[in-house]
Amino acid sequence: MKLNIQNETSRLRSVVLGTANSTGGEPKIEEAYDPKSIEHIKAGTYPKELDMIAEMNAVARIFEKYDVDVYRPQTIEDYNQIFTRDIAIVIEDKFIKSNMIPDRSKEIDGIQYLIDDISPNNVCTAVSGNTHFEGGDIVLHNDHIFIGTYKGDDYDNCIVARTNMNGVAYIRELFPNKIVKEFDLKKSTIDPKNNALHLDCCFQPVGKNKAIIHKEAFKNKEDYQYLVDFFGNENLFHITKKEMYHMNSNVFSIDDNVVISEKNFTRLNNWLRSINITVEEVNYAEIAKQEGLIRCSTLPLLRD
Template sequence: MKLHITNETSRLKSVVLGVANSNGGEPDLEEAYDPKSIKHIKEGTYPKEKDMVEEMDAVASILKKYNVEVFRPQIIKDYNQIFSRDIGFVIDDKFVFANILPDREKEIKAIDFVIKTLDDDNKIRLPEHCHIEGGDVMPHGDYILVGTYRGEDYSDFITARTNVEAVDELQKLFPHKTVKSFNLRKSNTDPKANALHLDCCFQPVGDKFAIIHKNGFLEEEEYNWLVDLYGKDQVFEIDAQDMYDMNSNIFSISEKVVISDAYFKRLNAWLTSKGILVETVDYREIAKQEGLLRCSTLPLIRE
């Protein structure tokens, strides 16, 4: 397979979509990795496997409707494999293995049948001290946009997934690009004040638009840099509730077509007004784990 990813919105040709089958049921509180999952465990509203399988199958159907090649991970018994974005990412023709939480290392082995088709020269493993997850990484032409957390208390946050060492390593690996990092707001306890990844508070869409949540960024000048990149009139601003609902975590099939949650009425109307076709699914159960459509997809080839 010849990988090719240079941005978030070009026509999608090939993707890994996670699976919810044999999900392992509701985790114990101490096994949860984000405040939103913790909230639903405590409230007895944690999602059921059957509902999540249906939601993901609906996404697979839409992708196939647009002739996208869809790979699904091999199913590991009693194991959460929904969020394939976390386990790796593609920049240009390189597959970068994410250094993720140790408990989740099995997930990458479940797509080994895809990785084996790649040339060894196009596989990159970062040094062990570099922590990174795919939800924090967005190729954007000559830029690589990366969410991080720069606080000295990084190790105190289960929600801090990409460190500055990984940002620096990406710049060394891709010297022809500009790696631009963003210091994100983190919370172990408040899902409305936690930008788990960059795609939880920002996402490009179409050919010149973006979705953004200002309070997801700890540095106002970094938020302003993104707004200036697109132009204020081209940016759809979301609030803390919208971020909690995962409005910025939709997924582009092309510059003209996106998959979005049917629940996002205001966002979907805005996208439609910009000439973007919105294919809707119900992803409310998946959302309870603080991830949505971008989180559950790992693009391999875009035109």
């Protein structure tokens, strides 16, 4: 299998799209591992499997419209396999397995059939059990790799902290010719409106030189300013706390002029169109209840 991912926006050719088949139903509160899922469990509004299947199939149809090869995980019964972004990441021609929280450790098994088709020399696995990272925290931008992390002393007890500095160091070691920049993100295990679960929950490049960003998600002003200086403030679309909560930055680019976005993101979608980006709108509000959206449910394998 051919792999090549340099950034978030070049023309997409192949992708793994998660599956909502046999997710195991509504978890108990103590089984949930993000505050937004807990919020909806308590409210009785946790998403139904059939609704999530329909939302994901709509995204699959858009990929087919643009002649993108779509792979799906093999179903593991009663197991959530929606968010394929986190189980691995492709950087250049390397397929890098994530070191995830134990509750999600079996998700990689669903795409083992794809891994078996990749040259073993291009499959990377972190040896150290204390090296943690998930794909949602890793955003590629040509010669830069942006990584969300959490530097708090309570990392080991913070279930919404998914990438540590050992993970950052591992990626830096794999790609010594890239500029690897980490960003310390704000985390909350109880309030989804103040929790940046991954970097793509508060930051996302679009087009050739623009990005979506939520300033308050960054613990350090210097980290936020780094991105302002890098992209230019005029090229940034700032989303509000409410918009971050609804996952506005978690869109997905098929090309630098085509983005898949949730249809209710009116302000964002209008801005995207104003900069000559075609917006393919989908319903994804049910899946969003699990603190993930379109980018979270995709694992790109090949871009031009």
